[in-house]
Amino acid sequence: MDRIRITGGAPLQGTIPISGAKNAALPLMIAAMLTGDTVELRNVPRLADVGLLLRILGNHGVDHTVTGKRPGQTAETGQTIRLDASSVIDTCAPYELVSRMRASFWVIAPLVARFGEACVSMPGGCAIGTRPVDLLLMALERLGVTIGIDGGNVLAKAPKGLRGAEITFPKVTVSGTHVALMAATLAEGQTVIDNAAREPEVVDLADCLNKMGARVTGAGTSRIVIEGVSRLHGTTHTVMPDRIETGTYAMAVAMTGGDVLLEGGRPEYLQSAIDVLRQVGVEIDPTNEGLRVRRDGARLRAVDITTDPFPGFPTDLQAQFMALMTRAQGTSRIRETIFENRFMHVQELARFGAQIRLDGDAAMVDGVEMLKGAPVMATDLRASVSLVIAGLAATGDTEIHRVYHLDRGFEALEAKLSRCGASIERLRAA
Incomplete structure (x- = not known):
């Protein structure tokens, strides 16, 4: 298996x-499976999960073409994928x-909505909790699915x-909202989703x-209305x-210090985390190009957080924080309210050399002067x-094993960090 080696101590610029x-x-x-016409998606990241989903869609008979890297593009330039589910x-x-x-389970929605049937294996592929599909199936049953x-x-x-139908989720669920939203677009009559997830990704899907040709209103609020x-x-x-x-x-x-422009970053998608980082002592300024993040040599301040559904602090940033x-x-x-088993890091x-104590759904972190590579x-x-x-901030060398997890969700991570001064390299398996 590949490994990543980091020599810490360099600020990012x-x-x-x-x-x-x-x-x-x-x-x-x-969602491209909801139509027999071609759907073209631009700015799709080059990730292992994207490749796996293309295989899954191909298994159903969905044809796809991927626009290769063109002159002037870099490894992290988003790719264009055309999907044909005719x-x-x-x-x-x-x-x-x-x-x-797990996300591949969502194919159940377009399959049953468009073709009247689906047979989908119970999902897996995640180590951070059970994440049951009960709410997804409840939403489909409300829409008349047996x-x-x-x-x-x-x-x-x-x-x-x-x-x-009227679908009221007993708790906020992004997966359930995605599934209900996709299926309801082809349902006869009006569907109302109450206590819907408000995440920007839900809004992107609705857009x-x-x-x-769907008729969706209210995405980004807790009440979404779909006219089938x-x-x-x-x-x-x-x-x-x-x-x-x-x-x-x-x-x-924030960890290393320095001054970096996060090109294309959108502050409205991340306001709760930005507010917290400012409390920590980080300067974050929106620009026409994205977000500029700066920290000088001042010591970071300890801040308490609780993860919550959007617009709260994202559970997907809890480990990083x-x-x-x-x-x-x-x-x-640090209190984790979304997923159990998400303190494995x-x-x-x-x-x-970090000093961390666990107490149920909370972690108490006592800051230390220095971390040592390991x-x-x-x-x-x-x-x-x-x-x-x-x-990146530890003294000496760090070697990270099982980096296939990183390849699932971070495009060209080593290239992006190394261009900003980090000493980071991938050690390929023999």
């Missing part, structure tokens, strides 16, 4: 281009593919089509669906910039990049 958002690209790719040949998604990525379970597969049937249509058509859509990547690099600059707080002056309390951060092992996507942040 320069420009980091922000890639298209993985968490937006995946549902957009799946000849879907299989409404079953097998375990060997779905088990590797759900059965057989041999670990979800059997969804709606031979007479879907019917608009694309509306370009395809009989068919959708193709479109061209540009994937939004990745707010989690933006926040991650902002925290890396914990790494940052290991160097802060004082004690910070604590033991690895401790290998750097061999560490990534446990999941966001945890892996928290180790990169720690390694």
Whole structure:
């Protein structure tokens, strides 16, 4: 397996281009199955999860073309993918593919909405909690889908089509909102989703669906209304910039010090995290090009956070923020309310000399003067990049194992950081 080696201590200076958002690209790719026309997605990041989803869609009979890198483009220039679902040949998604990525389970929505049936393996591919699909299936049942379970597969049937309905989620769920939104576009009549997720990625999906001929209003609020249509058509859509990547690099600059322009970063997608970083002692200024992040040599201040659904502090930035707080002056309390088992990075951060105590859904972080490089092992996507942040500021060398987690969600990470002065390299497996 590949490893990443970092020699810490260098401040970051320069420009980091922000890639298209993985968490937006995946549902957009799946939504392309709602029509037999071509859907063109621009600014799609080059990530392992994107490649895996293309394989899954191909298994259903979806054709795709990917525009290769052109002269003048760099490795992190977003790619263009054209998806053609005019000849879907299989409404079953097998375990060997779905088990590797949870988001692939969402294909159940366009399959049952457009073809009246789907057989999708129960999902896997994640180490940060159970994340049950009960709410997703509840939403489909509200729309008239008959759900059965057989041999670990979800059997969804709606031979007479879907019917608009009232869907009220008992708790905010991004996955459930994506599934309900996609399915309802082809349902007969009106669908109302209450307690809907408000994440920017949901808005991006709704914008694309509306370009395809859907009638969606209210995305970005807790109440989304969909007037069903009989068919959708193709479109061209540009994937939004990745707010989690933006926040991650902002925290890396906060950790090392320096001055970096996060090109394409959008402050409205990340305001809660920006507010927290300013409390920590980081300068963050929106510009016409993106977000400029600066920190001089002053010691970081400890700040308490609680993860919450958007517009609260993102759970996908919790591990990165914990790494940052290991160097802060004082004690910070980090409470995780979204996912269980999302403190697996604590033991690895401790290998750097971090002082962290766990208490149920909270972690108490006592800041230390210095971190020391160490061999560490990534446990999941966001945890892996928290180790990169720690390694950038630690004295000596850090070697991160299992970096395939990073390849799932961060495009050209070593190239982006090294151009800003970081000493970081990938050690390829023999």
